[in-house]
Amino acid sequence: MLSNPDFTTEAKYVPYWDYTDEDKRCYKNFFSGDWAWKQADVIAEDPETHGSTFVPLIIGSNKTTVSVATGHTEYHPLYLSIRNIFNGVQHAHRNGVVLVGFLAIPKSTKEHLEDKDFRNFRRQCFTPHSPRYLIL
Secondary structure (H helix, E strand, O other), X not given: OOOOHHHOOOEOOOOOOEEOOOOOEEOOOHHHOHHHHHHHHHHHHOHHHOOOOOOOEEEEEOOOOEOOOOOOOEEEEEEEEEOOEOHXXXXXXXXXXXXXXXXXXXXXXXXXXXXXXXXXXXXHHOOOOOHHHEEO
């Protein structure tokens, strides 16, 4: 994504401030926010990272169900993007979002849906401490 020529005019690699016509600061894209400035300051403090840029990763999933050839197993796609590219590019998906894997969604019969162990297992599937449930 960083080298994609389609993003040349629709990405930032250093924080910036954006203003409205009324001279009020506005926050349209990630790099116009204060947190991006703070991260750039951290990078600038270390001489070994001079010349580097901040590339924040965004990982997300949605409830699109992938069911072709999976039998009774349900998966949700897991996407990755970088916040250097503008919001409009990400929302239009113009190669600003890539598929990195699928999250398996555990299913059960009605008799087990209220089972404490099953509910605990299902909850653990979606914590960052349980990457073993990610299917790549």
